[in-house]
Amino acid sequence: MFQGLELFGGALLSFLNFRSLFNVIWATELGIIIGMLPGLTATMGVALLTTLTYTMQANDAILILICMYIGSIYGGSRSAILLNIPGTPASASTTLDGFPLAKAGQAGRAIGIATTGSFLGSVIAMIAMSIFTPMIGNVALSFQSFEFVWFAIFGIIICGNLTAPKDPLKGWIAGFIGLFVAMIGMEGIHAYIRFSFGSHNLSGGISLLPAMVGAFGFAEIISVMRHSKVEVVNTKIERILPKLREVAKYWKTIIRSGIIGTIIGAVPGVGEDIAAWVSYDMAKRSAKPEEREKFGKGSIEGLIASETGNNACVPGAIIPVLTLAIPGSAPAAVLLGAMLIHGVRPGPLITIESPSFIYEVIAMVFYATIAMFLLGLTMVRPMVKILQVPRQKLMPIVFILCVVGAFALQSRLFDVGIMMFFGVVGFILREMDYPMAPLVLGIILGDMLDKNLRRSLILSDGNIAPFFTRPICLALFIVTMLVVLSRSKWVKSMLGKVFKKKAAA
Amino acid sequence: MTEKSMVKADFVTSVILIAMGIAILVLSIQMPTMADRNQSVYSAPGVVPGFIGLMITILSFAMLLRSLKKKALAEFREGIIPKGSLGQESTKRILTTIVLCLLYAFFLGKLWFGIPTFAFIFVFIIIFEYDRKKPLSTQVKKLLIAALIAVITTAAVMLVFQKLFLVNLP
Incomplete structure (x- = not known):
């Protein structure tokens, strides 16, 4: 416990220098801008900065990426309130109450409340992160290949289930397509080249970053350009700093949303958008009847719930990145990729190899959270100007950034092609309701599944019993089956009949 | 996308995905087992892609059945691409x-x-x-x-x- 505090204190001090603080400020502010511009998502922001910062030292680069991540998830609330368009998918539920408040002339108040909610959510999740990361890390040390196989499958299934609530089948298909994409290129045990069809470029595999810049950047550009105009709410922004009483009144909602956000963040691949929706929904259910009436018409409680939820998800999503090398959300997937590029190897061994790194990341989250809060409450008016830039002027510039970002890492034009391919295919898949998050999770988890499934089969000499008899494997198997079965119609109708009979008896 | 065109799109994509799944499965089976190098058969490069190919085939087949239940084929009589969508x-x-x-x-x-x-x-x-x-x-x-x-x-x-x-x- 005290050793943890000591390490955290040391990490905090290590960033107290001009260069780090300067990086914190510009990266967070850039994050807020990227987050608030529809068409630029947190995932894309983190992916672009990963390619730009790869010549920097590991700690500087990861600090910048975390600031970008936290800033952009928060920044999405700005356009949700002023434009009724979520700047990133994470702020979709913020539009429900944020925009009505802005229309009623309370844009400043809504921005202030959203900023405070985001700040508190981030703080709650940061505390949870500092308690649970070392704990999970210690448990993860006992995991073997068998467990990691289940983690990969469980991740795909639960992510597909939650990110495609209407049609989980499509979520699962997207996940397995992602796993297949990871199979392309040279495999890790015998160095055998798979599915390259003689192409020299494909034999190197499909890099995560260009694929993600395509699926989350280019696809988004196409979808933004589809509509011609947006209107910014023309309202005077007066008082932004929220009244303490106004926020304190909803302490229960804040703590609940913070915990929900953290837990959802830690679930593989399930990101900020789902966290915000779930915490909004829970707040609505447990609100007092007179407050519940206001939900969707400008409820402060609803606004706080979704903003606390989505920002609490960020540190939550970093927990499994550090302890299991499994990303909790799409931007966290890029963050994981960035850590690997910089030679940091997250995973169970990190608690032994570099225990201080966990606390350094917590300290980075701490600085980013503070910067987000301060920058969020100041410089609001000039930021509104940026929202008024027409999309046909902005999107070509964003596309240039996508191209340069995809190219920069390995200086291959092939990667630009990959970016374009994933952009167009990603756009078409999204039009058909296939979620992108399980696809990306699949690309990341593919290698883990590949190595660990084969290793465990070699260990057990082809016997699949250990996959179901080891305690954690059994638990993961049961949860995975429950997730799948809970969504199939015949199970539902069978359960319905059983309960009806009981009720009739 | 309207529900009708979604049913059509699901039908077409499931057919494409089944073909892809089967192709992945066949290619994986054709990969060397590495048994001739005194390696365990379970370490063969085709094991995991084969599993993935199988899963893609099964899941897409479920989607194909579902779209057929929703009478996807009848929808195609009105043309593959919804009328007027190209001019939008x-x-x-x-x-x-x-x-x-x-x-x-x-x-x-x-x-x-x-x-x-x-x-x-x-x-x-x-x-x-x-x-x-x-x-x-x-x-x-x-x-x-x-x-x-x-x-x-x-x-x-x-x-x-x-x-x-x-x-x-x-």
């Missing part, structure tokens, strides 16, 4: 965006980075902003602003990326 303003905008971006990517690496970049931004803005019904003389300002944005962006991208972040450009 949003479809035109989507296609224009994709074509412009593809053209830009095509010229990258063939010309010095600055030229296609400037041209892309300029043409992109003009195509979406220029109003053909109005005379050119009233829209000179639009052209000038587009050219200005294109010049500034190209210069800024080259400067920031090459000098500040030390990144190679295409």
